[in-house]
Amino acid sequence: MVRSLQLFFLGAVFFFAFVFFSYLVHENLFTKIDFNTTVRLQDNIGRNWDREFSWFSELGSFEFMLIFLVLLFALLRKWVAGCIAFVLFGMLHVVELFGKYMVNHPPPMQFMLRTENMLDFPQFHVRAEYSYPSGHAGRAFFLSAILLVLLWQVKKFPLWIKVGLSGAIVGYDLAMIVSRVTLGEHWMTDVVGGALLGMSLGLLTSIFLVKTKNSS
DSSP, X not given: OHHXXXXXXXXXXXXXHHHHHHHHHHTTTTHHHHHHHHHHHHHHSOGGGHHHHHHHHXXXXXXXXXXXXHHHHHHHTOHHHHHHHHHHHHHHHHHHHHHHHHSOOOOOOGGGOOOOOSSOOGGGGOOOSOOOSOHHHHHHHXXXXXXXXXXXXXXXXXHHHHHHHHHHHHHHHHHHHHHHHHTTSSOHHHHHHHHHHHXXXXXXXXXXXXXXXXXX
């Protein structure tokens, strides 16, 4: 029960941080920081990384993440937690769409876009009118929160394995958010907002994983 309360508290903190941060973005307080961050990343990360970073557009897609979640909860046989996860995963996208509708925050200019079309879908190049928050960052952090909670509940793994796998998960998240900005898909504020939203809902999902594990 203590773990569940801790996860609920952390999830609530991240969600309210997302709401407050969204207000600041709506007030255009980070416009200069957004532009400068994108320019610096694009100047310092060569175009030879564009192809590798573009794969994160596919790895962070709704379809890929949904398939991964289905396989994860099917393997775990956590049916209640799985249902909760899909509900909150859907809520993530509802909040994302609401944010794109309510927060006046256009994406980076077209000349900054460096994404390569990896799967040759014509709709790949269609861009939304507003870009806040980043759905890719939200989905990445949603999944990572769940995986980290699951990982640190496994008693059979020694500490060095847990630390190593945690580092890999965090590394994936960092690569995701850096790729979004470097490729000109999103501003820094978009990925920060998406990360806060995804982390909050991922932690709230993990409450039911902890309960299920403790009761089994």
